Amino acid sequence: MSTSSSIAPPIAMLAELTHRCPLSCPYCSNPLELQAKDSELGTDAWADVFGQAADLGVLQLHLSGGEPAARPDLVDLTRAAAQAGLYTNLITSAIGLTPRRLDALEAAGLDHIQLSLQGVTAAMADHIGGYRGGYDRKMSIAAEIKARGIPLTLNAVMHRQNLDDLPRTIDMAVELGARRLEIACVQFHGWATLNRGALLPTREQTDATKQIVAKAQTRLRGVLAIDFVPPDYYSDYPKACMGGWGSAGLNILPDGTVLPCHAAESLKHLSFDKVTDRPLREIWYDSAAFNAYRGVDWLPDPCQSCARRDVDFGGCRCQALAIAGDAGATDPVCRKAPGRDRVDALLQAALEAGDSADLVYRVSAPTGTRPA
Ligand code: SF4
Ligand code: SF4
Numbered sequence: 001m002s003t004s005s006s007i008a009p010p011i012a013m014l015a016e017l018t019h020r021c022p023l024s025c026p027y028c029s030n031p032l033e034l035q036a037k038d039s040e041l042g043t044d045a046w047a048d049v050f051g052q053a054a055d056l057g058v059l060q061l062h063l064s065g066g067e068p069a070a071r072p073d074l075v076d077l078t079r080a081a082a083q084a085g086l087y088t089n090l091i092t093s094a095i096g097l098t099p100r101r102l103d104a105l106e107a108a109g110l111d112h113i114q115l116s117l118q119g120v121t122a123a124m125a126d127h128i129g130g131y132r133g134g135y136d137r138k139m140s141i142a143a144e145i146k147a148r149g150i151p152l153t154l155n156a157v158m159h160r161q162n163l164d165d166l167p168r169t170i171d172m173a174v175e176l177g178a179r180r181l182e183i184a185c186v187q188f189h190g191w192a193t194l195n196r197g198a199l200l201p202t203r204e205q206t207d208a209t210k211q212i213v214a215k216a217q218t219r220l221r222g223v224l225a226i227d228f229v230p231p232d233y234y235s236d237y238p239k240a241c242m243g244g245w246g247s248a249g250l251n252i253l254p255d256g257t258v259l260p261c262h263a264a265e266s267l268k269h270l271s272f273d274k275v276t277d278r279p280l281r282e283i284w285y286d287s288a289a290f291n292a293y294r295g296v297d298w299l300p301d302p303c304q305s306c307a308r309r310d311v312d313f314g315g316c317r318c319q320a321l322a323i324a325g326d327a328g329a330t331d332p333v334c335r336k337a338p339g340r341d342r343v344d345a346l347l348q349a350a351l352e353a354g355d356s357a358d359l360v361y362r363v364s365a366p367t368g369t370r371p372a
Contacts (some may be wrong), residue, residue: 007285007294009057009100012249014064014091014262015046019254021067022095024130024361027192027199030066034363039096039255043073043275047080049252052280054084061086062114066254069096075104082109089114091155094141095134102144113145114153116180119283120168128161130361146177159199160354163209170216174224182222183213185231189263189318194360196346197353206234233347237308238315238331245293245317250284250302258283260290262319267327270372293317293328300329302336 019034041049050061061081068074069092081088089112090105115138119125125135145152154173158166166183173181185206186192186199201209213228220226232239242249242261251259256275259265265272270289284290292298296309303314314320315331323332323346324339332339350357 008247010248010250012051012060012062013058014062014249014251015049015266016064016066016251016253016262017046017068017071017074020070020364021065021093021362022070022131023067023093023118024364025128025191025195026155026195026359026361027132027159027186027190028362029187029190029192030362031190031263031265033365034066034107035254040071041254041256041276043076045256046077049256049275049280050077050081050086052275054086055365056281056284060089062089062091064091067093067096069094069101075101075108078105078110079108082111082294087111089153092116093118093129093134095131095278095302096137097113097141102141102148102150106148106150110150112151112246114155115142115145116174117154117156117169117172119162120165120172124162124165127329128359142176152176152178153182154178155182155184155188157184158201158209159186160201160205161198163201163205166209166212170212170220170224170226174220178224178229182227182229183209184227184229185209187229187232189266189322191324191360191362194349195357197357198359200233200347200350201231202351202354203234206231232333233343233350234317235333236335238312238319238333240312241319241331243314244295244313247313248285253356258287260293261318263316264289264354266318267321269327298328299318303330306336 018040020037021029053061063078067258068090071077088110090110091114093116118128122135126132154176156169170181172326186200188196192199213226217226246260251262252275253259257272258275259272270292272289273283273287278348296313299309299314303309314336319333320329320331321327323342329339330337334340
């Protein structure tokens with residue numbers, strides 16, 4: 001177990017300002033139980049959290065959702081974060097942004113925008129986002145972002161249905177003036193777990209993707225930085241989820257609940273504190289939930305004696321619970337894990353379901369109706 005003197009402060013904080021969103025992506029990382037509008041922290045409460053985060057040592061704030069532009073006070077929140085000294089990144093689908101709002105956000109101190117891309121054509125993007133007209137609105141705001149020179153990252157969630165468009169996705173990132181492109185193959189948490197069959201790429205797609213990404217990284221060096229998150233289930237080893245539990249970042253839900261990562265609420269045996277009940281500093285250093293899987297002392301075998309122990313920290317706790325049935329188990333994606341056969345079975349079932357699987361869309365918060 002780590003002691004508070006050995007715990008470093010968090011570097012980044014993701015603030016889920018709201019779970020409301022006009023889109024309904026079938027891989028949304030929001031929880032299956034979305035929080036309602038009337039549970040969201042108000043402007044002053046969020047501003048207080050941003051101040052506490054800066055005091056704690058947080059450098060980067062990701063203003064996220066749902067769709068953060070659904071908050072009428074987004075400009076005020078951005079200003080409060082900038083005044084607290086935080087680097088502000090707005091994670092958005094662009095729906096709800098306008099040229100005027102962009103001006104106001106810039107004036108409030110917004111440092112960076114991360115724009116999601118559901119597809120490179122209106123047909124694909126609107127199909128995946130479940131929102132007709134969304135692509136055209138996104139492209140119009142992307143042009144406004146470029147015209148203003150706001151630093152831009154394009155975040156393209158890739159899966160079976162759009163991975164063949166990867167070369168065009170990369171070209172689009174350059175055309176839109178993005179400085180960074182995140183090619184993130186769907187990770188199976190939250191809503192994506194309902195869509196393994198429709199979204200899991202084939203092995204051929206995965207192999208081709210690695211080659212396309214490697215070539216583009218070389219070709220576009222100095223023009224576009226490209227990050228690549230490969231599909232988990234084809235990997236031999238797990239990712240170092242969040243750089244290790246309670247290690248570098250934290251996540252705040254709309255109602256102020258503080259999590260070590262966006263999916264951690266699925267660990268029902270842990271009790272997560274709210275910023276309305278306890279100071280953020282105390283939650284980070286002293287709460288039972290943040291200390292539950294910190295460091296490496298708690299790790300089971302085979303991790304304890306593995307050379308990668310301090311590289312991936314045994315992988316993802318949420319995936320261990322969801323697939324192996326034990327949050328304290330080795331991430332079952334690992335080839336050495338006793339539960340790897342369960343991942344292989346899921347992979348096989350998803351490939352067999354393949355093209356015939358229907359998409360299950362994320363519902364709207366909080367009523368559960370899907371946008372028309
Ligand atoms: S529905 Fe799509 S755009 Fe909205 S929060 Fe989820 S992933 Fe983001
Ligand atoms: S055994 Fe544990 S530490 Fe080793 S690679 Fe697998 S998950 Fe990582």
